[in-house]
Amino acid sequence: DAKTTQPPSMDCAEGRAANLPCNHSTISGNEYVYWYRQIHSQGPQYIIHGLKNNETNEMASLIITEDRKSSTLILPHATLRDTAVYYCIVRVQAAGNKLTFGGGTRVLVKP
Amino acid sequence: EAGVVQSPRYKIIEKKQPVAFWCNPISGHNTLYWYLQNLGQGPELLIRYENEEAVDDSQLPKDRFSAERLKGVDSTLKIQPAELGDSAVYLCASSSDTNTEAFFGQGTRLTVV
Numbered sequence: 001d002a003k004t005t006q007p008p009s010m011d012c013a014e015g016r017a018a019n020l021p022c023n024h025s026t027i028s029g030n031e032y033v034y035w036y037r038q039i040h041s042q043g044p045q046y047i048i049h050g051l052k053n054n055e056t057n058e059m060a061s062l063i064i065t066e067d068r069k070s071s072t073l074i075l076p077h078a079t080l081r082d083t084a085v086y087y088c089i090v091r092v093q094a095a096g097n098k099l100t101f102g103g104g105t106r107v108l109v110k111p
Numbered sequence: 112e113a114g115v116v117q118s119p120r121y122k123i124i125e126k127k128q129p130v131a132f133w134c135n136p137i138s139g140h141n142t143l144y145w146y147l148q149n150l151g152q153g154p155e156l157l158i159r160y161e162n163e164e165a166v167d168d169s170q171l172p173k174d175r176f177s178a179e180r181l182k183g184v185d186s187t188l189k190i191q192p193a194e195l196g197d198s199a200v201y202l203c204a205s206s207s208d209t210n211t212e213a214f215f216g217q218g219t220r221l222t223v224v
Contacts, residue, residue: 034212043115043202043215044154087153098167099213101153 004088009106018075020105022088025069031092033064034099035073037084044087044101047073078109113137115216117203123222129191132219136184136205143180144213145171145188146202154202160186193223 005023012018024033034049048055048062050071055062061074075082087104116135124130136143141162146154157176159167162183171178175194180186190197200220204213 041217043204043217046212046214049212085153098156098159099154101155104153 020073117216127192134203140205
């Protein structure tokens with residue numbers, strides 16, 4: 001599976017949009033981009049995933065560049081409860097559902 | 112619908128003692144995973160099951176770790192004997208097939224003293 005690069009940490013203001021970048025320059029054509037988050041003392045929680053097109057659900061939006069070498073997770077209105085470690089993962093469907101986690105981005109939402 | 116249930120939530124044992132963790136996946140989920148998470152790091156896959164068959168156990172330290180998933184539902188992960196370096200959070204996850212998102216339990220925090 002391709003490796004991803006994320007900033008180790010970032011702060012954002014409550015009520016503002018949080019934009020979390022992820023680089024995956026070696027992504028293959030059959031690899032999906034997945035985002036998970038992990039709130040303190042809990043297991044990882046699925047947020048969203050996509051292949052080529054931008055995706056949106058009730059939690060977030062995923063913007064994937066046209067060359068697919070990077071993506072951005074957008075939390076439209078960050079709340080204090082969004083404070084967590086956010087993991088960007090690329091995964092080959094053929095490998096089963098193996099998720100290879102990196103270090104993630106520690107996001108702190110401040111009042 | 113209940114999520115992935117793990118027990119115990121916390122466990123403290125002395126080194127060289129055995130320990131077991133239990134996981135009940137989401138009903139109907141055929142795929143089950145055990146992950147290990149060290150402090151400040153992302154989870155690492157230990158073993159993946161498709162029904163009762165272990166299809167990926169390459170990262171499981173087989174000299175002291177074992178796992179089973181009898182009847183393709185609940186699973187148990189065992190460590191015998193435990194070492195100080197085994198202190199970590201052990202996470203269980205499940206998914207409905209090999210191509211969908213995985214749902215994680217809250218994990219078992221193991222402390223070996």
